[in-house]
Amino acid sequence: MQNGLEKKYGLLTAIAMVVGIVIGSGVFFKAEKVLVATGGDLPLGILSWFLGGLVMIVCAYNFAVMATRYEKVSGVVDYAEVMVGRKYGYYFAWFMATIYFPAMTSVVAWVAARYTAVLMGWDIAGPQAMNLAALYLVGSFTLNAVSPKLAGKFQITTTAAKLIPLGLMAVVGTIYGLKNGVMIQNFTSGAIVEVSGNPLFTAVVGTCFAYEGWICATSINAELKDAKKNLPRALVFGSIFVVLVYMLYYVGLAGAVENEIIMAGGETGAKIAFSTVFTEVGGTLLFVFVVISCLGTLNGLMLACTRGFYAMASRKEGPAPEIFNGVDKATNMPTNSAVMGLFMAAVWLTYFYGANLTDPWFGPFCFDSSELPIITIYLMYIPIFVMQMVKEKELPTFKRVIMPILGVAASLFMVVAAIVSLRTAIIFYLILFAAVMIVGACLKNYRNQS
Template sequence: MNNDLKKNIGFLAALSTVVGLVIGGGVFFKPQAIYAATDGAPGLGIIAWIIGGLVTITGGLTAAEISAAIPKTGGMMVHIEEFYGKKMGFLAGWMQTFLFFPGTTAALAVIFSKQAAELLGQNPENLTVILPIAIGVILFLAILNTVGSSLGGKIQTIATICKLIPLVLIIVFGFIKGNSIAIFTPMVGPKATVSSALGQTLIATLFAYEGWINVGTIAGEMKNPGKDLPKAIVGGLSIVMLVYILINIAYLWVAPANELAVAVSPAGLVATRLFGSIGGKIITIGIMISVFGSLNGYLLTAPRVPYTLAKNGTLPGDKILSKVNKGGSPYNSVWLIAILSCIYALSGKFNLLSDLTIFTVWIFYVLTFIGVMKFRKEKPDLYRPYKVPLYPVIPIIAILGGLFVVFNQIITSTAISLGGIMITLIGLPVYSYKKNLK
């Protein structure tokens, strides 16, 4: 029951929650995709980190309004249902269950396995080497999260501490040892244009900023959400954006953009140059722990979506997927996400998987932003402990930013986009079939 939520979260706790939710593995690996898209030039890449951060902040401020007003378990899926009805709510949950969560988990497992291969002196592009590692880490974490949520929570705490260490060390020593160079010029290389590369760079940065949608879920436990939630969102995401910009400047001061564009692990390359072979490996292990923590986070939280759908009787196999063991784990839902993640991981393509998931989830983010404005008109008397500041400017910026990303991806990466849309739309006949059985 929402009435049982204790309002004990203050501003600082909310601020740290925002930072902890967002910073993950993307900042260590996405520079490769960004500078590949700019043809080895730094300028547009740095600008993309700034624009991606601003779009994320406006999105967080907008989505938090509905999270504060209706703080129900289920997050975006529940809010889409509130805005557009049960069918659209199911479709959001279906997309998260069969595409976003397993696709993102697979992407992280692939990059984890590539880092492991490099540490072991193996070819990180050799699928026979990386796939067993990727699938193995997914299955290992699935077993841990089947035991219960408390163990997964402890792993998260350790990983959160470990992911800050390589970030701080690379930023500090990158500025001390690196050479100051122009970071805004050239904007793009000779084989790229700003118009063609901007969408690709934004998709890459938005993967690194992913996690912001969950920020609003703490609203029901905040002492003063109307005052503290917007400050926590703006402050927390501003800190994340600053950290991302600083570490990318540090990357560029140690290794030029054209080298980062071809590195499997840009952060690993920079760490090796800063700290030598052994020091670089230690930093790489820290990065792997960070990715491991992100992986665990998805396998800890993602099963709640198919579990909720199963409890509602809208998902095939609902009686099986809605089961919970003595440890409080929806164990069959955990294994559904894990098996799907293993299937996606067989591609061995980190950037392809992350682009696919970010494109599709941003369609529903845009629908969420539109829904916030829709509810302002349809339910003006709804109690809102927090309202979007500068309304309607902030939601409109979030909507326009999201639409640019979505339509640009459709134009520049049509096959990936259509694949994501098709997987999502498969949910419609499934919903109709389950509804007819009732």
Template sequence: MEQKQKLKKNLGMSTAMATVVGCVIGSGVFFKPQAMFTATGGAPGLAMVAWLITGVVCICAAMTFAEIAILIPKTGGMVAYLEEVFGKKVGFLGGWMQSVLFYPAMISALAVACAQQAALFIGEGYTVPLAILAIILIIILNSLGSAVGGGVQIIFTICKLIPLFLLMIFGFVNGSGQNPIFTPMVADGLSPAVVLGQLMVAVLFAFEGWTNVGAIAGEMKNPGRDLPIAIVGGVSIIMAVYFVVNLAYLWVLPADQLKDMAAPASAVALALFGDFGGRLVSVGIMVSAFGACNGFVLSGSRVAYILAEEGNFPASKKLAKLNRAQVPVNSIILVGGIGCLFAISGQFNRLTDLAVFSCWTFYTLTFIAVMRYRKMRPDLNRTYKVPLYPVVPVIAIVSGVYVIINQLFLAGSTSSLLSLGSIVVTLVGLPVYYAVQKSKGRQAQAPQD
């Protein structure tokens, strides 16, 4: 009998945490302050508070996610959790959504962001080909082995933090510190309650990617020890970095100026270091976006792989095949290839909005699954439990429901259409699932005929 190939368990906590931090800190920290200060009418207070509030929400979500991730440390992450608690059909839909929509959209959006920054050096008009080229390069790197892909993740995570720390250090040292930080909360005539909702959605976008480490749990050396630390520790680091760097921005330039600047980080660097500083941060943004893109290829390909390994995906035999480096090269090509197609649009914000709405529907189901799994399997030895249960999971669930409602009904017609399109694409997975199951049934009966 042919021995079944297995993914190597050669990823440690450093790679896992780098995947969390590397996937999340992509481009949101460089671009989102502009949208947030625009929402507040140029007032800094509520925007700064929103980074803290939403950071706490994401930590609650991460602590909730960690419990089920540690109980089911399988490659594929959320797919495995949903399948265990809600059944194969729901698990497949989650994996289908991630494989054809969420991961490719995030990969393409980050590649587009990287290419847009490169345009500052080589001129306009090359965004789409450069974005596709970046994705192809990442596909090649990840095909060389999970250790190579993980190593790239660690290197780029360290590199992307360098310009952020430069902005923080020199911002506080050389900035005037005379600009308001926490007052006023919002501009006159704006409702703080309504604005806070807009700000939280923007910050949640900036935090996207923290769940990706669950998708590589099957390749971790010691998931029981490392996975909770990687998830909760990674999100805590991100929260601190986001808050402090935004504080540094305001130390240099006021919020009413930052709201009119598409890349606040570049504007702050320009004020601190001149033209050289602006270009330095542009390189930093490129590195940051490239590293995040690599993280999504590394994690996303494992979702397609686990579906294929179970025989629940079209062309499963090919997608479940491992190359000599023991990585699912065809699944890497699938997710990255769809990302290349998405990159043709060149639309960073729309691709990101589409991806985030899609995944938050299933994130919320995962939070619910944690509570349901406690009732289903109270006998399991839970080496890690969500602190302050059930308060922390409830905060995560309510936050997820809010994101879904906001994008469907409150965020404007374009966001609503994108969200509805996401639902349609996800539901297309149902006939695909039934077709694959029917094909599996015929193959199972064939030897008996």
């Protein structure tokens, strides 16, 4: 074992991580949820996609500014440490390694299996789908652990592949809908069912999973060539591109079939839309690209998940840093950290099944692990943005004051939206979150604390 990661990724890989992780499972997985949340009100749904994307762009811009100035081991963890302090950086890294990365990775593994199950005609929560989710999880880990460079090439390839169904639906679906009048009908019908609570906030919280993942690109900054230039470019360009693709796809989807069909279709809603526009055979073929898209997202998340414990160990913090700090000489991969990342993802996949896909195993502690960890990370961004205003005095006003303030406002918006839409589920999630952070405090290597 050695202790350093070499520079092996270029700008294209970084952009592919931002675009490839964000675009993929969420836009297909959450499109129907946004429609259901808004009662089928299409303009309100488009507004929710725009607001969720705006939050991502503002936050990504702020981290892009930090990326031009700081380059250490693990991107966002580095920024948390520099801006707020070493202790905060450690707890941020612990949260990312034990909750955020593995929770997101496990859900995407199931989403990839879910759409495979739709193609095969299986139950999306049945034994076939869950075994396939586990296989996808282990397969993605194997690719990243054995050949990180190949995993990077796979990320670029799947990013290109996943734009095919999105682009075709955006263009052809829009034309199809304008010709047959479905799009006009969907835009003018308003809400077709009554919804409780605040539909906009609920929908925006739904989009947060579809937009999440861009922060994972910062996890490879120690392995990115010319990171101070390439990482900011990837964050800004990638996030803006994602928002445009999502909104155009959502409009195209509205031209394919009536809103009530998408809402009633559940997991088959996207397949119905593709089959309607491109015929049954064409729809099935394009849906294969949807599965590939999900696997690309899984690959990018796994790439970040495998480096979670290494981010702490490289600072001589967290559990057994002497074990998780090792990097394999042959693959230049933090192998022990990768194994621990896979284990944490397996734990969260088990939780997701028990909490969301079957009769609840955990009583009141059942929550959607595809959403609440994301809300937590937005809350944890706030101290970073505040200290950016305090410390970065040499930056111009726009970068030092205006954008960080917008970052705080965007993060608070997501937190408030979650509180309004998810209510009591947040309380039980926060209890679990607190328990995990207490474990992190007990395992912190205080001997190396400065």
